[in-house]
Amino acid sequence: MEETLTAEELPDRSPYRQPDGSSWPVPPPDGYTVDDFFTLDLPPHTELIDRSLVFVSPQRAFHTLSMCLLEQGLRQHLPSGLRVRREMAMVLGKRNVPEPDIVVVKAEAAGSRRQNRYQAADVLLVVEVVSPDSEDRDRDTKPHKYAAAGIKHFWLVEMTGERDRPMVITYELDPVNKAYVSTGVHHDRLKLSAPYDIDIDLTAIDEL
Template identity: 70%
Template sequence: MTAEPQHTTWPVPPPDGYTVDDLFNLPDLPPHTELIDGSLVFVSPQRDFHTLAMYLLEAGLRRTVPEQFRVRREMTVVLGPRNAPEPDLLVLRAEAVRSREQTRYEAADVVLAVEVVSPDSEERDRDAKPRKYAAAGIPHFWLVEMAGERQHPTVRTYELDPVTKSYAITGIHHERLKLTVPFTIDIDLTEIDHL
């Protein structure tokens, strides 16, 4: 007996691309599908570094976040009608959380977006997403990459320049992430070795 070949039917995009409504209404999309410029972007399996860096930063943010903010991971942020990326981590205003069934947040509610770079997402994480986050008015952005022989996270921190509507780098952190904005944060990045 021969097994029938399995065929995947991919959705055909509309002529003008997908919208945020499509993203939330198309059936059977893979988990963590993003919408970038009207195109659906599927996430590849992640490396161990990606998971550990997200955990380390999430734990550090949760430990230091003031009451008026909340920390979330891998939640969709609506930037506009054709852009709804899913930052690896985000900090948002507490009042934006309205329900445990919530599936998305608005850019206006986000204070910090964090992207941990993976081989399949380098261009999006370094270029497309920061430009879109800045254009949507998200005040802070962090870009996290694996660096050095010990493969520790390096965190580049950025703040939105309200005049140019683009991010300006505020620091490059190798061993310790110590900041006072958007709130006081102190994370030992070398702790990744103990996770």
């Protein structure tokens, strides 16, 4: 039977023991639940994926600039019933709490400045900017989970071209198959009518 050790009981060479004497959390035998996740003292931007903790590596400038560009663009013509948020935890059932780069949520679900999470049912759009350490999660694992949770719109942002500009691939949910269908690949300009009227100059990242 597997035992869960306290920090004091960890051997000096344990993979959970850090050089400064601190330690990573030791996972329960069946992995973490959502309730566990929100009681742990974790590094910023840690995610819960399939009951396991996922720690985030330092990001490239492209990641930050793409988030800024898209966040500004999404706010420009935002309907009154919606809000744009970045890097907030989102609960997908009992064992998954990803932290999307950007979400568009219902205004009534984003009313408190003290809240630290959103529910999938309140999210209209999820945006993920692909990073070298999260390629598989951003391109495969997370989209499948977002679709299964019923989130209607998903954007995947990749760095492309000689000038390292964002390419945005847009997806809409097929509600019958609970899977995303691509609705376009956008290089210089992101002009959409869903989830609402959006027009973003992707080349403006050069000015940020």
